[in-house]
Amino acid sequence: MSRLYVVSGPSGVGKSTVVARLLQQRPDIWLSVSATTRSPRPGEQHGREYFFVSPEEFAALGHAGELLEWASFAGNSYGTPRGPVQEHLAAGQSVLLEIELEGARQVRAAMPEAVLVFLAPPSPEELKRRLVGRGTEDDAAVAARLARADAELAAVDEFDHVVRNVDIDVAAAELGALIE
Ligand code: ADP
Ligand code: 5GP
Numbered sequence: 001m002s003r004l005y006v007v008s009g010p011s012g013v014g015k016s017t018v019v020a021r022l023l024q025q026r027p028d029i030w031l032s033v034s035a036t037t038r039s040p041r042p043g044e045q046h047g048r049e050y051f052f053v054s055p056e057e058f059a060a061l062g063h064a065g066e067l068l069e070w071a072s073f074a075g076n077s078y079g080t081p082r083g084p085v086q087e088h089l090a091a092g093q094s095v096l097l098e099i100e101l102e103g104a105r106q107v108r109a110a111m112p113e114a115v116l117v118f119l120a121p122p123s124p125e126e127l128k129r130r131l132v133g134r135g136t137e138d139d140a141a142v143a144a145r146l147a148r149a150d151a152e153l154a155a156v157d158e159f160d161h162v163v164r165n166v167d168i169d170v171a172a173a174e175l176g177a178l179i180e
Contacts, residue, residue: 002092004085004111005179008104009119010149011074012131014165015098018119021172029179030088031096035061038076041136051081069099069106074144078103094179101152117178118159122166
């Protein structure tokens with residue numbers, strides 16, 4: 001049966017890394033591409049990592065009812081385009097969303113049958129090390145992301161499953177085992 005899966009967890013925990021590793025082994029899983037108002041990082045491509053849109057375009061998507069869920073995060077807006085998710089589910093594929101906590105809560109409310117997975121860091125110190133070590137944000141943006149991390153870590157009990165990202169391959173295998 002095709003199902004909707006959500007992977008969430010604090011910024012820098014390794015969501016993108018673990019999901020990318022999983023998708024190398026599981027081409028049967030379709031990863032949703034979100035819309036965001038943040039600027040592309042070096043190497044990110046429009047339509048691949050994200051649809052990079054202006055704040056006006058993002059608002060228009062929301063008003064048109066085209067977002068399954070959306071949230072503000074560290075100064076930008078992020079949302080899941082509804083149509084492609086429904087199309088892939090209707091085609092019988094497992095669909096994966098990689099989104100933050102507020103969005104995960106909206107998915108839970110709208111689609112209670114969705115499976116929510118929390119990716120947890122080995123420790124708060126290691127989370128900070130990974131976020132800073134990624135080197136993609138300036139100090140203010142790192143601070144904004146870490147400020148959200150406490151609330152995200154406190155919400156772990158709202159999730160159906162917890163995967164600890166100590167080793168990338170182990171975490172990808174554990175996530176994969178949860179996805180039909
Ligand atoms: P997120 O998508 O959750 O914001 P990323 O996937 O961008 O996080 O990972 C943040 C940083 O941590 C990256 O530099 C990545 O290479 C690194 N990382 C991810 N998983 C691990 C791991 N298991 N051990 C060590 N470093 C990791
Ligand atoms: P980043 O800027 O690091 O790519 O993403 C910042 C945060 O936004 C991450 O926690 C990521 O999972 C989350 N995110 C990405 N796309 C979406 C989305 O469509 N909806 C929501 N709610 N969060 C998203």
